[in-house]
Amino acid sequence: MRRLFWRIFAAFWLAMVVLVLAMVWITTRNFETEKIPGLDVTRLQATMDDQLARVARDLRRNGPDGPHRWLRASDERGPVRLYLLDEQGRDLLDRRVPSEAAEAARTALLGLDPADPMRSAPAEPDSDRIRQRLVILRDGRRYAAVAVFDGSSFGRLLYHRPYAFWSHIGLALIVSTLVSGLLAYYVAHPIGRIRTSMRRFAEGDLDARVGRLRFGRSTEMTGLAGEFDRMAERIRALVENNRRLVRDVSHELRSPLARLRVALELAREGDPGEARRSLDRIEREADRLEAMLAQAIELSRLETAHEPRRERVALDELVDHAIRNADYEGALRERKVVQTATAPIRLEGAPDALYSAVENIIRNALAYTADGSTVEVALLRDPADPALARIVVRDHGPGVPENELKRIFEPFYRTDAARTRSSGGTGLGLAIARRAVINHGGHIIACNADGGGLEVTISLPVEPAA
Numbered sequence: 001m002r003r004l005f006w007r008i009f010a011a012f013w014l015a016m017v018v019l020v021l022a023m024v025w026i027t028t029r030n031f032e033t034e035k036i037p038g039l040d041v042t043r044l045q046a047t048m049d050d051q052l053a054r055v056a057r058d059l060r061r062n063g064p065d066g067p068h069r070w071l072r073a074s075d076e077r078g079p080v081r082l083y084l085l086d087e088q089g090r091d092l093l094d095r096r097v098p099s100e101a102a103e104a105a106r107t108a109l110l111g112l113d114p115a116d117p118m119r120s121a122p123a124e125p126d127s128d129r130i131r132q133r134l135v136i137l138r139d140g141r142r143y144a145a146v147a148v149f150d151g152s153s154f155g156r157l158l159y160h161r162p163y164a165f166w167s168h169i170g171l172a173l174i175v176s177t178l179v180s181g182l183l184a185y186y187v188a189h190p191i192g193r194i195r196t197s198m199r200r201f202a203e204g205d206l207d208a209r210v211g212r213l214r215f216g217r218s219t220e221m222t223g224l225a226g227e228f229d230r231m232a233e234r235i236r237a238l239v240e241n242n243r244r245l246v247r248d249v250s251h252e253l254r255s256p257l258a259r260l261r262v263a264l265e266l267a268r269e270g271d272p273g274e275a276r277r278s279l280d281r282i283e284r285e286a287d288r289l290e291a292m293l294a295q296a297i298e299l300s301r302l303e304t305a306h307e308p309r310r311e312r313v314a315l316d317e318l319v320d321h322a323i324r325n326a327d328y329e330g331a332l333r334e335r336k337v338v339q340t341a342t343a344p345i346r347l348e349g350a351p352d353a354l355y356s357a358v359e360n361i362i363r364n365a366l367a368y369t370a371d372g373s374t375v376e377v378a379l380l381r382d383p384a385d386p387a388l389a390r391i392v393v394r395d396h397g398p399g400v401p402e403n404e405l406k407r408i409f410e411p412f413y414r415t416d417a418a419r420t421r422s423s424g425g426t427g428l429g430l431a432i433a434r435r436a437v438i439n440h441g442g443h444i445i446a447c448n449a450d451g452g453g454l455e456v457t458i459s460l461p462v463e464p465a466a
Contacts, residue, residue, distance in 0.1 A: 006184075008183070008184040008187050008188050009180050009181055009184035012179070012180035012183045012184055013176060013177060013180040016176035016179065016180060017173070017176060020169070020172045020173075020176065024169075044149065045131060047080070048080055048131040048147040048149065049131055049133075049147075051070070051074075051080060051082060051147055052082070052131060052132075052133040052145045052146075052147050053133070054070060055067045055070050055071075055082055055084060055133075055135075055145045056133055056135040056145055058070060059084065059135050059137070059143060059145070060135065060137060060138075063137075064084075064092055064143075067082075067084055067092065067145075068092065068093065070082055071083070071084060071092065071093050072093070080147055080148070080149050081101075081147070081148050082145065082146070082147055083095070083097055083101050083105065083145070083146045083147075083148070084135075084143055084144070084145050084146075085097065085101075085102070085105040085109075085143065085144045085146065086141070086142075086143055087109055087141070087142050087143075089102060089105065089106065098148060100130060100148065101130065101146045101148050104130045104131075104132040104144070104146045104148075105132060105144035105146050106144070107132065108132040108133065108134040108144040108145075108146070109134065109142055109144045111134065129148065129149040130146065130147070130148050130149070131146070131147045132144055132145065132146045132147075133145045133146075189213075190210075190213050190221040190224075190225065191221075193210050193213065193225070194210050194221075194224060194225055194228055197209060197210045197228065197232075198228065201232055201235075206232070206235070206236040206239060206240075207236070208232065209228075209229045209232060209233075210225035210228055210229055211225075211229070213225055256285045256288050256289050257289075259281065259285050260282055260285045260286070263278040263279075263281040263282045263285070264278070264282065266278040267279055267282070296411075296428060298356065298428075298432055310348045310349055310350060311348070311349075311350075311351065312346060312347075312348060313346065313347055313348070313349050313351045313354060314344075314345075314346055315345040315346065315347055315354070315379065315389060315391075315460070315462065316342050316343060316344055316345055316379055318351065318354060318355055318358065319339070319342070319358055319377065319379050319391060320339065320342070321355070322355060322358045322359045322362055323337050323338075323339050323362065323377055325359070326359070326362045326363060326366050326375070329363075329366065330366050330375070333371050334371055334372045335366055335369055335370075335371060335372070335373060335374075335375065336373075336374045336375070337362060337365075337366060337374070337375045337377060338374055338375070338376060338377070339377050339378070339379070340376045340377065340378045341378035341379060341380050342378075342379045342380075343379060343380055343381055343389075345379065345381065345389045345462050345463075346462065346463045347389070347440075347460060347461065347462040347463055348463075349440050349460075350436075350439075350440070353436040353439065353440070354436065354440065354460075356432060356433070356436055357432070357433040357434075357436035357437055357458065358391060358433075358458070360429035360430065360432055360433040361391075361393045361429075361430070361433050361444075361456050361458065362375065362377060362393055363429060364429050364430060364456075365393050365394070365395035365397075365454065365456070366395070368395055368397035368398065368454065369395035369396045369397045369453070370396050370397060373395070373396035373397075374396065375393065375394070375395050375396075376392075376393070376394045377391070377392070377393050377394075378390075378391070378392045379391050380392075381462075382459070386464055387461060387462060387463075387464050388459055388460070388461060388462065389459070389460050389461075389462040390457055390458065390459050391457070391458040391460070392455060392456070392457050392458075393455070393456045393457075393458075394449050394453055394454070394455040394456075395453045395454055396452060396453040397452075397453055397454060398452075399448040399449075399452060399453055399454050400446065400448065400454055402448065405445075405446050405447060405448070406446075408430055408446060409430045409431055409433075409434040409444065409446070410431060411428055411431040433458075437458055437459075437460065440460055440461075441460070441461050442458060442459050442460040442461060443459050444456065444457065444458050444459070445457050
């Protein structure tokens with residue numbers, strides 16, 4: 001978190017400093033080159049002329065010793081340097097005079113026009129960076145005052161208003177530091193929260209969440225934190241489902257495995273008739289184990305699989321096919337499955353998962369309905385919402401206690417364990433049906449029907465009626 005904060009802070013701060021310096025450079029550059037309205041000189045040239053006027057005024061008033069403070073100040077403060085040369089070309093402070101300044105002084109002392117092509121001066125001084133002025137005292141002595149700009153644009157700003165410049169730069173740096181720190185924390189804080197939550201989650205803390213961000217709540221960061229929390233919640237649910245499924249399967253496997261061992265011992269020690277009955281028992285238990293494992297795998301696939309490949313499904317044909325298969329199986333115990341209502345309904349979905357859901361609900365009803373009774377199946381559109389289809393399956397069995405109606409869709413939950421085992425159920429059929437329906441955006445409920453029996457209703461979003 002700290003390293004990320006300081007990296008972001010440094011990036012923001014450097015960007016702001018560069019921006020401030022660029023603005024200073026552009027402002028100073030424009031100031032130098034901008035011409036004063038009504039005069040044919042730039043502001044820099046006007047500033048240099050103003051300094052020369054001060055030197056000349058001081059020279060006329062106080063003599064050669066008067067301008068010393070101006071000349072020394074120009075050496076210390078720069079970048080405009082002032083020189084005062086006598087008729088012999090000597091500087092009043094005995095400084096070394098640059099050749100271009102000496103040339104400008106000679107031009108001024110001779111009274112030559114720098115723009116005159118007939119002048120005898122060897123070179124034309126740079127009027128943009130050099131300004132000269134002839135000063136004649138009352139006693140007739142002649143001096144040349146020369147101003148030379150030998151600094152950069154930043155140097156010019158330093159010289160023009162040194163105290164204001166440094167105070168402004170200092171204020172700008174303080175403000176940029178505060179703003180950069182705030183921006184860096186604004187970005188780094190939510191990233192750090194998300195990173196910490198991800199690390200905790202990766203270490204096994206499935207309850208780790210980012211939660212509500214108190215600072216740095218930009219749309220992007222809030223969206224990223226929300227996506228992580230949803231992902232973590234989904235993974236936590238999947239892990240818990242798998243753990244529960246493994247635990248329940250392990251528990252359910254104990255009974256058939258124990259019966260297999262008993263049957264095996266009886267087959268070894270018993271007579272041929274007892275051995276044959278034991279082998280039949282072993283076969284039934286093996287079939288039961290195979291069915292349980294197959295349904296456990298199917299439930300795990302439904303709970304962990306990505307969005308299934310969807311295709312257009314004729315729901316009425318799918319329900320009719322499941323009814324005919326179940327009715328054929330129920331004939332041995334004189335239990336019938338009939339369709340009481342149907343309608344041409346289409347939807348986008350996974351046909352195998354939908355068929356498994358409908359088949360498991362009908363098989364469960366067929367297993368519990370009384371001998372000689374009928375399981376009734378109806379497919380119809382919801383009168384209140386034509387975009388919703390309902391599959392209602394009712395049996396004529398003992399029903400389910402009211403406090404257990406919601407729990408019957410949990411894996412391996414049984415209201416009557418002995419009866420369920422005798423009917424060959426594994427306790428996974430209703431759980432598989434519920435998961436398949438939820439994956440298709442629907443829901444499933446169970447209630448005790450009037451007159452006895454259990455009624456299970458599947459609701460699915462379907463295509464509107466033509």
